[in-house]
Amino acid sequence: MPRRIGLPSLYLAAAAATAVTTAIPLAMAPASGLASRPPVTEPTRPFIVTVRDRAGARDLVGEMRWRVRRFYTAALPGFATLLNASELAELSADPRVVAIEPDREIRPMPVTRSTARRTRRATRATGKGVTVYIVDSGATHGRTGAFRSGNPHMSGRAETLRKPDGLGDRLWSAFDATGRTGEDCDGHGTRVARAVAGRSHGAAPQASVAAVRVLGCGGSGSLSDALAGLDWVRRHARDPAVANISLDGADSPALRTAMARLARSGVFVVAASDTGRCRLSPTGETYSARAPRLAGAAARYLELHPAANPSVLASWLKCAATRDTIRQNPSRALRTGRP
Incomplete structure (x- = not known):
C-alpha cells in the first residue's frame, strides 16, 4: 500500500478535478434570464437551489453565473448562490427549480460514547x-x-x-x-x-x-x-x-x-x-x-x-x-x- 501523507496523489488529482467541475464557468456566454438584467443594488442573501435535473441546473448556472458560489453536479443537481428579493421570487417560480432554502451555519453534533461492549x-x-x-x-x-x-x-x-x-x-x-x-x-x-x-x-x-x-x-x-x-x-x-x-x-x-x-x-x-x-x-x-x-x-x-x-x-x-x-454482539x- 502506498504511504499516505497529507493528500495522496490520487486524491490530489480528484480534488483538482472537483475544483474544475464545480468552479463557475467564467467563459460561459450569458444566457437569457437574470444575468441579462442591468445590475441591481438590492441586498442579497445566500441560498441553496435544488433543480430537477443536471441540464436545468447547468442552464440556471449560466443565467446566474455572476453570483453563483458553488455548482453541485453529483450530490444534487443545484447550486449555492446570492439572491436579492426579486430574483428569489423569480427563481422560485421557475419550473426547473425543486426547492430553495437559505444557506446557513452548520455545526457538529456531539460524539457520544458507546455503552456497548467491544466486539470480540x-x-x-x-x-x-x-x-x-x-x-x-x-x-x-x-x-x-x-x-x-x-x-x-x-x-x-x-x-x-x-x-x-x-x-x-x-x-x-x-x-x-x-x-x-x-x-x-x-x-x-x-x-x-x-x-x-x-x-x-x-x-x-x-x-x-x-x-x-x-x-x-x-x-x-x-x-x-x-x-x-x-x-x-x-x-x-x-x-x-x-x-x-x-x-x-x-x-x-x-x-x-x-x-x-x-x-x-x-x-x-x-x-x-x-x-x-x-x-x-x-x-x-x-x-x-x-x-x-x-x-x-x-x-x-x-x-x-x-x-x-x-x-x-x-x-x-x-x-x-x-x-x-x-x-x-454481531x-x-x-x-x-x-x-
Missing part, C-alpha cells in the same frame, strides 16, 4: 479494505498540534491533539471545502476518526479514514460547504465505503437529498441524531446518536461483504423503524453474513 476480535472483521469518509472538521495527521475549539460540544479550552490513536497512514486529508489543507483545528473530526477507526478504541481499527473537511476552526461551517463535501464524496468514493456525517443539518432538504443520493450510489451513510434511537430513513441514510460507532460497525461488515448495499447493512445493524437498537452475522 474473534469476529475477524476489523474494517480492513473499507474507506470511511468523515465529513467534519478535518483530521490531524500524526503530529502534535494545539487548538482552541469554538464548538460548544468540545471543552472550549486550549487542548493538544497528538497522533490520532494509531491511525497512522490509514488517515489522510481527502478534500477541504474551506480551501485549506484539511488539518483539524477544531478537534471534532479527529475525535470522530478515532471513534471510527482508532487502533485502541475504534470500532473498525483497520479501516481507512478519508477526512472531508467542511467545518472551520470556530467549530462551524456552512450548508453550502457541507454539500460541497458530499458532492466530492459522491464523485470519488472508493467502494466499499461508509460516510459519517456528524452535523446538525438533518432538517435541510438539500442536505437530505445529497445524503439520499449518496446512499443510493452504494455508500453506507451514517448521520448523527440527537436521540438515542437508531433509525433508517426511507431514502436510505441511517441516523444514530452513536454515528461513529455505527460507521465502524458498517465497515467491519463491509470487509467481509464488500458488495452489500446500504439496506442490507441497515438490516444487519437492526436499524429500522420497528427495530431501533443496534445489535450488541459476531454471528459477521461469520455467516446473515442478520
Whole structure:
C-alpha cells in the first residue's frame, strides 16, 4: 500500500478535478434570464437551489453565473448562490427549480460514547479494505498540534491533539471545502476518526479514514460547504465505503437529498441524531446518536461483504423503524453474513 501523507496523489488529482467541475464557468456566454438584467443594488442573501435535473441546473448556472458560489453536479443537481428579493421570487417560480432554502451555519453534533461492549476480535472483521469518509472538521495527521475549539460540544479550552490513536497512514486529508489543507483545528473530526477507526478504541481499527473537511476552526461551517463535501464524496468514493456525517443539518432538504443520493450510489451513510434511537430513513441514510460507532460497525461488515448495499447493512445493524437498537454482539452475522 502506498504511504499516505497529507493528500495522496490520487486524491490530489480528484480534488483538482472537483475544483474544475464545480468552479463557475467564467467563459460561459450569458444566457437569457437574470444575468441579462442591468445590475441591481438590492441586498442579497445566500441560498441553496435544488433543480430537477443536471441540464436545468447547468442552464440556471449560466443565467446566474455572476453570483453563483458553488455548482453541485453529483450530490444534487443545484447550486449555492446570492439572491436579492426579486430574483428569489423569480427563481422560485421557475419550473426547473425543486426547492430553495437559505444557506446557513452548520455545526457538529456531539460524539457520544458507546455503552456497548467491544466486539470480540474473534469476529475477524476489523474494517480492513473499507474507506470511511468523515465529513467534519478535518483530521490531524500524526503530529502534535494545539487548538482552541469554538464548538460548544468540545471543552472550549486550549487542548493538544497528538497522533490520532494509531491511525497512522490509514488517515489522510481527502478534500477541504474551506480551501485549506484539511488539518483539524477544531478537534471534532479527529475525535470522530478515532471513534471510527482508532487502533485502541475504534470500532473498525483497520479501516481507512478519508477526512472531508467542511467545518472551520470556530467549530462551524456552512450548508453550502457541507454539500460541497458530499458532492466530492459522491464523485470519488472508493467502494466499499461508509460516510459519517456528524452535523446538525438533518432538517435541510438539500442536505437530505445529497445524503439520499449518496446512499443510493452504494455508500453506507451514517448521520448523527440527537436521540438515542437508531433509525433508517426511507431514502436510505441511517441516523444514530452513536454515528461513529455505527460507521465502524458498517465497515467491519463491509470487509467481509464488500458488495452489500446500504439496506442490507441497515438490516444487519437492526436499524429500522420497528427495530431501533443496534445489535450488541454481531459476531454471528459477521461469520455467516446473515442478520
